[in-house]
Amino acid sequence: MENKIAIFLFLLFLASCGGDNGKNPDHGSDTLKVKPGIIFDQPTRMQPFAMGDSIDISIRVAIPDFTYDSVTVTFNQGKESQKLNGIKGRVKILTGNTGMQAVRVTLHTADTAFSETQVIVCYSDIKPEQYTYKILKKYKHNPDDYTQGLVYENGYIYEGTGQPRQSQLKKYRLETGDLIQSYKMPDEDFGEGIVLYKDFIYQLTWQSGVAYKYEKESFKVINRFVVQTEGWGITNYNDKLIMSDGSNILYVLTPESFDVVKRIEVYDNVGPVNNLNELEFIGGKIFANIYTTDFIVIIDPETGRVEGKINMEGLIKQCDNPKETDVLNGIAWMGEPGKILVTGKWWPNMFYVEYFK
Structure with missing residues (x-):
């Protein structure tokens, strides 16, 4: 039960932090853009990894022929981002702690950024x-x-x-x-x-x-x-x-x-x-x-x-x-x-x- 409550609170926190979808980074105001609909194929929700692992990222965009300039990945609202070559790639988990981690993929266009978040779990990378x-x-x-x-x-x-x-x-x-x-x-x-x-x-x-x-x-x-x-x-x-x-x-x-x-x-x-x-x-x-x-x-x-x-x-x-x-x-x-x-x-x-x- 405690783990279920923790997961719910973590997801609620992520939802409250996800306000950059469709936001104009230059003017700081929401634009009337159609969200592309980012779907995660990899990683799956609550998929376990070890701290410091490299993981495969694979997403789909629901809107056909949606064009974007670049794709970045961040962890836990971190400032350090990693670029993907298209909608698939491999990135290193950039987090300093175990437990639930937020993986955010962002599609960047000329004036807008669209994001979606997936939750993974990091195990320890050492044997006690x-x-x-x-x-x-x-x-x-x-x-x-x-x-x-x-x-x-x-x-x-x-x-x-x-x-x-x-x-x-x-x-x-x-x-x-x-x-x-x-x-x-x-x-x-x-x-x-x-x-x-x-x-x-x-x-x-x-x-x-x-x-x-x-x-x-x-x-x-x-x-x-x-x-x-x-x-x-x-x-x-x-x-x-x-x-x-x-x-x-x-x-x-x-x-x-x-x-x-x-x-x-x-x-x-x-x-x-x-x-x-x-x-x-x-x-x-x-x-x-x-x-x-x-x-x-x-x-x-x-x-x-x-x-x-x-x-x-x-x-x-x-x-x-x-x-x-x-x-x-x-x-x-x-x-x-x-x-x-x-x-x-x-x-x-x-x-x-x-x-x-």
């Missing part, structure tokens, strides 16, 4: 590096906590938990588990991911359509934001925030208003990477656990490409006397390269692990 792990240290974790978000800072763990009427924001000492502070969310909210940003904490909810902003020191709620999608994971991204909703889409948000300023479509070399859940920003990359799996993927937020994949298989079996355990969920960075703190929903332990090829 494969990583395994080893356990460096095991910590206690409250097995009653349905972990949704995990952050480490200066010896303390900030954790967001879920479940109806049990969702909380907590702060406790990593080494001892001693609870320092907690806030119980409203009963109607199912708590999700958390992030620390400056002197504040943000916490998502699953399906309530709201995100909370707290004072970091007091846990006092100081603002609420409307969220248009489900809330899953959230983390820092330079001076912005990044949120997941369980699809392959990451949303770049402004911390001040929670406005979406960018969407990142996450792909590896075989297709979209769905079920992105808990997030952590580490060394310029986004680490995301894939919900219901043992995998953590490493994403380049500038391109949407999955650059690495950490296989955490078997970690749950290292838990001490589990009463009831659920899936891997919870990634925190303690400042050391190549090492992360991980846990899961209702797990009795957290694990400090090193990941390596």
Whole structure:
């Protein structure tokens, strides 16, 4: 469903940007020209390619004997165009990110330009590096906590938990588990991911359509934001925030208003990477656990490409006397390269692990 909505919004955006058909470029006013009717034979709608591929373009013009001076191709409203020799040719995909891309073909006449757009999908052009792990240290974790978000800072763990009427924001000492502070969310909210940003904490909810902003020191709620999608994971991204909703889409948000300023479509070399859940920003990359799996993927937020994949298989079996355990969920960075703190929903332990090829 999320992908269908994303496709609809993308096509709606393209429609709103397609105002140059039949427009006089010299005088800036629409002319009463008969549109030629551009039909794509290649590429087909939503046809997959890899970033940087060269692709075949083939169009037809519905009006017989329609004359034009030249044909150009652009990607995503870009300024850099490539010329075709007639209505068929081969061009290089000029885009720096994965996901849906707009291919625009324009017929140029002496005083008018007519355009039509086709949507393709770009997969990653690299195969993710494969990583395994080893356990460096095991910590206690409250097995009653349905972990949704995990952050480490200066010896303390900030954790967001879920479940109806049990969702909380907590702060406790990593080494001892001693609870320092907690806030119980409203009963109607199912708590999700958390992030620390400056002197504040943000916490998502699953399906309530709201995100909370707290004072970091007091846990006092100081603002609420409307969220248009489900809330899953959230983390820092330079001076912005990044949120997941369980699809392959990451949303770049402004911390001040929670406005979406960018969407990142996450792909590896075989297709979209769905079920992105808990997030952590580490060394310029986004680490995301894939919900219901043992995998953590490493994403380049500038391109949407999955650059690495950490296989955490078997970690749950290292838990001490589990009463009831659920899936891997919870990634925190303690400042050391190549090492992360991980846990899961209702797990009795957290694990400090090193990941390596």
